Amino acid sequence: MKKTNTDLIIKQQNRILKAAKNCFFNNGLTKTTMRDIATEADISLGNIYRYFKNKNSLIRAFIEKDNQEIDEAFALLDDAKNFKTLLQYIVKEFIAELANKADLCVYLEILVLGIRDNEVLNLLNLDKSEQLLKNSLQKASKEQRINLATSAELTALSIMGFIEKAAVKCITDPKYTLRKANKQFKKYLNLLII
Numbered sequence: 001m002k003k004t005n006t007d008l009i010i011k012q013q014n015r016i017l018k019a020a021k022n023c024f025f026n027n028g029l030t031k032t033t034m035r036d037i038a039t040e041a042d043i044s045l046g047n048i049y050r051y052f053k054n055k056n057s058l059i060r061a062f063i064e065k066d067n068q069e070i071d072e073a074f075a076l077l078d079d080a081k082n083f084k085t086l087l088q089y090i091v092k093e094f095i096a097e098l099a100n101k102a103d104l105c106v107y108l109e110i111l112v113l114g115i116r117d118n119e120v121l122n123l124l125n126l127d128k129s130e131q132l133l134k135n136s137l138q139k140a141s142k143e144q145r146i147n148l149a150t151s152a153e154l155t156a157l158s159i160m161g162f163i164e165k166a167a168v169k170c171i172t173d174p175k176y177t178l179r180k181a182n183k184q185f186k187k188y189l190n191l192l193i194i
Helices: 002-027 034-041 045-051 055-079 083-098 101-116 118-124 129-142 152-172 178-192
Strands: none
Touching: 002 034, 002 045, 002 055, 002 101, 034 045, 055 083, 055 101, 055 118, 055 129, 083 101, 083 152, 083 178, 101 118, 101 152, 129 152, 152 178
16 A cells, blocks of 8 residues: 555656656746646646655755666666666767757756755755766776776766757767767777776
8 A cells, every 4th residue: 555655656746847847847947836847747736746845855856867767777787787878878869959049958857946046956956966976987897897097077077068068069069979989989988998
């Protein structure tokens, strides 16, 4: 019985998060109200507050969900025999996901709001993607599965920066495709991991 309740809660939260993402994309984060999100999710306003007390709790949920997905992806690297090949695949998937206009808009809206709002900035600091990748790089380097050209910290920062920039470029430059991003990343990775 408990599993069913937990599954129902997760399903409802995901429904609300999807509705919030649509609203944030269509109306902007600051103009979107909790009522807008409830309407988009086709649930009552009172019900939405059972799951999320405000927009900042939605932002926290977006970040936590991303952290979980990234943690699961990078955990695959921990025992990977062909670390670079798997990392290329993971980065390809991250770029493709972030290059979705709605996802990128929500990400950038949250980032811009974080510059203006300390509470949102603190939520942005919950993003652990760079740290998770750094940990995987350190472990693989220590186990001599890879050789890093620079520190794990700088390598992780570089890779995460590449993902973000490539995703933006895929949306803003019609000539820049996911295929081109993946080819460039493969060359870039050969500079970082020798």
